[in-house]
Amino acid sequence: MTLSSVDREPADADPTIAVSVRNVGMRYGDFDAVKDASFDLPKGKFLTILGPSGSGKTTLLRLIAGFGEPTTGEIFINGEPVNAVPAHRRAIGMVFQRLALFPHMTAAQNIAFPLKMRRRDARTIADQVERYLDLVKLGGYGGRRIDALSGGQQQRVAIARALVFEPDLLLLDEPLAALDVKLREEMQLEFRRIQKELGVTTINVTHDQREALVVSDEVIVMNDGVIQQKAQPILAYRKPENAFVANFIGVTNFVHGIVTGVDGGVVAFRSGGKDLRGIAGGSAPQLAEGAQCSAAIRAEQIRIVTGGETPDRFEIVVEGVIADTIFEGERIVYEITVPQLAEASLRVFDHDPAAHTQFQPGARIQLGWNSKDMHVF
Amino acid sequence: MKPPRSAYPWHWRVLDVLERVVETAWPRRFTKGLPHAMLVPVVLLVAILIAGLVEMLDSSFRVLDTNTFLMSDFYTLDNYRRALTENFFQSVATRSFIASFIVTAITLVVAVPYAYLMVRTQSPALRKFLLVALFFPFFIGEVVRAYGWLIILGNQGLVNEFLGLFGLSSVRLLYNYSAVIFGLVQYMLPFAVLMIAPALTAIPEELEAAANSLGANWIRTFRHVVLPLARPGLVAGGLVVMTLSLTNFAIPAMLGGGSQDFMSNVIYDQFFRTSDQGLGSALSILLVIAGSILVGIIFRLFGTGSLAIKGARK
Ligand SMILES: Nc1ncnc2c1ncn2[C@@H]1O[C@H](COP(=O)(O)OP(=O)(O)O)[C@@H](O)[C@H]1O
Numbered sequence: 001m002t003l004s005s006v007d008r009e010p011a012d013a014d015p016t017i018a019v020s021v022r023n024v025g026m027r028y029g030d031f032d033a034v035k036d037a038s039f040d041l042p043k044g045k046f047l048t049i050l051g052p053s054g055s056g057k058t059t060l061l062r063l064i065a066g067f068g069e070p071t072t073g074e075i076f077i078n079g080e081p082v083n084a085v086p087a088h089r090r091a092i093g094m095v096f097q098r099l100a101l102f103p104h105m106t107a108a109q110n111i112a113f114p115l116k117m118r119r120r121d122a123r124t125i126a127d128q129v130e131r132y133l134d135l136v137k138l139g140g141y142g143g144r145r146i147d148a149l150s151g152g153q154q155q156r157v158a159i160a161r162a163l164v165f166e167p168d169l170l171l172l173d174e175p176l177a178a179l180d181v182k183l184r185e186e187m188q189l190e191f192r193r194i195q196k197e198l199g200v201t202t203i204n205v206t207h208d209q210r211e212a213l214v215v216s217d218e219v220i221v222m223n224d225g226v227i228q229q230k231a232q233p234i235l236a237y238r239k240p241e242n243a244f245v246a247n248f249i250g251v252t253n254f255v256h257g258i259v260t261g262v263d264g265g266v267v268a269f270r271s272g273g274k275d276l277r278g279i280a281g282g283s284a285p286q287l288a289e290g291a292q293c294s295a296a297i298r299a300e301q302i303r304i305v306t307g308g309e310t311p312d313r314f315e316i317v318v319e320g321v322i323a324d325t326i327f328e329g330e331r332i333v334y335e336i337t338v339p340q341l342a343e344a345s346l347r348v349f350d351h352d353p354a355a356h357t358q359f360q361p362g363a364r365i366q367l368g369w370n371s372k373d374m375h376v377f
Numbered sequence: 378m379k380p381p382r383s384a385y386p387w388h389w390r391v392l393d394v395l396e397r398v399v400e401t402a403w404p405r406r407f408t409k410g411l412p413h414a415m416l417v418p419v420v421l422l423v424a425i426l427i428a429g430l431v432e433m434l435d436s437s438f439r440v441l442d443t444n445t446f447l448m449s450d451f452y453t454l455d456n457y458r459r460a461l462t463e464n465f466f467q468s469v470a471t472r473s474f475i476a477s478f479i480v481t482a483i484t485l486v487v488a489v490p491y492a493y494l495m496v497r498t499q500s501p502a503l504r505k506f507l508l509v510a511l512f513f514p515f516f517i518g519e520v521v522r523a524y525g526w527l528i529i530l531g532n533q534g535l536v537n538e539f540l541g542l543f544g545l546s547s548v549r550l551l552y553n554y555s556a557v558i559f560g561l562v563q564y565m566l567p568f569a570v571l572m573i574a575p576a577l578t579a580i581p582e583e584l585e586a587a588a589n590s591l592g593a594n595w596i597r598t599f600r601h602v603v604l605p606l607a608r609p610g611l612v613a614g615g616l617v618v619m620t621l622s623l624t625n626f627a628i629p630a631m632l633g634g635g636s637q638d639f640m641s642n643v644i645y646d647q648f649f650r651t652s653d654q655g656l657g658s659a660l661s662i663l664l665v666i667a668g669s670i671l672v673g674i675i676f677r678l679f680g681t682g683s684l685a686i687k688g689a690r691k
């Protein structure tokens with residue numbers, strides 16, 4: 001690869017950055033599938049792009065893989081601009097949504113394919129294939145045809161095939177989406193193990209928030225083709241950048257109101273007849289007195305005060321009526337209508353097994369929470 | 378028990394009546410035999426075909442008495458001896474077979490990119506154009522199309538007139554082997570494309586993207602992924618083109634001008650020119666046998682392709 005003259009160098013040409021996406025946009029007709037996306041991914045990190053279906057995740061990933069050129073912006077891999085480099089000359093391993101294994105080849109032939117295409121020394125290919133079959137715990141399965149393997153085994157072949165040529169970057173486009181929950185959770189940890197073992201920089205795409213939080217070093221939340229937030233999983237969860245992120249990750253309640261005062265990071269607002277407070281959400285909050293606002297609070301931050309808890313532990317205590325009781329096994333989810341907050345509907349968890357049969361629909365209870373857990377947008 | 382009126386719309390009643398009519402006209406116990414009954418037309422057609430073949434087989438063992446123009450009462454292998462040993466028939470057979478191989482090869486080479494473009498193009502307009510261009514020749518028919526080539530390629534044809542504009546002397550484009558091959562390829566192309574396109578459609582585009590990301594440029598993607606996966610379509614298309622070419626009549630007759638006869642033309646001559654039904658039958662039987670052997674060999678070598686009946690997919 002030659003360094004062509006480009007006007008936009010990556011932000012700082014930092015040698016620790018593996019992928020740098022600069023103001024990338026992709027337009028189909030008059031529809032923007034990806035809008036002005038920018039981020040840097042350090043080498044060796046596991047990044048997950050999280051977003052609902054149709055939010056442009058695959059589009060962004062395919063641009064990085066080299067299937068098509070972005071309409072605007074530039075992508076850098078290891079500091080080199082790659083917009084003009086075709087997919088087959090980028091050293092990127094990709095695992096596709098539907099795996100895209102070659103059905104006319106055996107598992108071993110699939111894994112050998114990238115080595116053959118890269119004209120590696122034929123004598124070393126068999127060994128390398130064997131090594132990667134072992135890495136994904138498929139030793140001895142090399143001779144199987146693809147359709148003679150189970151779903152999980154096919155996943156493993158696909159991963160081995162994407163990694164066997166030691167790419168700079170591994171891309172995963174929701175390859176686990178089609179698996180059942182148990183296998184999916186097993187494969188998530190397996191991805192993480194392999195990624196750690198090889199230290200390969202990885203971009204994973206998913207609409208499964210649990211997967212994003214479990215496996216990633218960094219999470220990017222996308223919606224409508226726009227990056228909403230890039231943060232470590234814990235921060236994306238604790239400090240959502242906007243209402244979309246707050247809603248998309250975790251079980252989140254919203255209370256709508258009118259801002260009555262802003263004091264530094266603290267926002268006072270009125271919902272229904274009640275005065276509430278919360279912290280201003282996002283990195284650049286735009287809240288002024290009199291503006292409409294939505295306050296987000298996680299289901300697990302709201303406690304049921306009635307019985308057990310003492311009301312004075314909470315800054316806010318409201319009255320509610322149980323509208324529905326949902327048994328989820330390890331916990332019960334109560335859906336509670338709060339007349340004081342303009343009939344807002346709040347979801348609250350109850351993990352106390354002794355309390356599992358405590359409340360029936362129609363029961364009146366007290367709810368309590370603290371203002372620091374409420375993010376106002 | 379009757380459900381309340383409101384819950385029972387009138388079109389349900391109509392269907393009920395229809396169902397009762399069907400039940401009386403075609404009682405349930407008939408239904409079991411239905412699949413067999415549906416085979417009757419096919420069996421009839423095949424039976425007629427076999428009857429015809431048996432009749433031909435019979436005449437193929439009788440020789441023509443040139444005095445009375447009647448077939449002999451006795452059986453003899455004379456027709457087969459003539460068909461297999463006479464130089465003329467040998468050269469016609471060789472010509473037909475070689476032509477069918479060449480036509481098949483050229484047709485497949487042209488049809489694969491055509492079908493690929495038709496299946497993969499992003500532009501609906503281009504896809505429509507390719508489809509219409511494919512079906513258009515079907516409306517015209519073989520003979521008219523061959524006649525069209527006479528007009529275009531003849532000594533006073535469009536091509537030669539065009540060459541004449543540049544002062545070039547006219548070229549003999551018709552009545553030779555290449556003209557026949559050319560005409561056959563042009564005639565067979567739609568069949569081949571129609572057989573190959575479904576096989577290509579069945580290949581997920583993601584496989585090609587995968588091959589790309591694994592380091593294969595488009596040529597190697599085509600060679601290692603697309604072609605092997607399209608093989609059933611290629612085999613089926615190849616077979617159709619090969620057998621149709623081998624037994625073609627109109628194009629060698631018209632574009633070959635009598636000098637490039639195929640087996641069908643020679644058989645036609647036996648039946649309708651010299652009225653030697655015996656020799657004609659013997660040649661026909663030989664053509665059927667040779668064609669079947671050829672198809673058998675191809676099945677053996679390449680599998681039965683998308684014509685697979687059973688167990689061909691491993
Ligand atoms: N080739 C294309 N032509 C037109 N629209 C497309 C194309 N590819 C994707 N899109 C549109 O872009 C949007 C984002 O698609 P995609 O990136 O596949 O979303 P995700 O992977 O997040 O589900 C979708 O609305 C989709 O319809």
Ligand SMILES: [Mg+2]
Nearest residue numbers: 057058097174
């Ligand atoms: Mg997708």
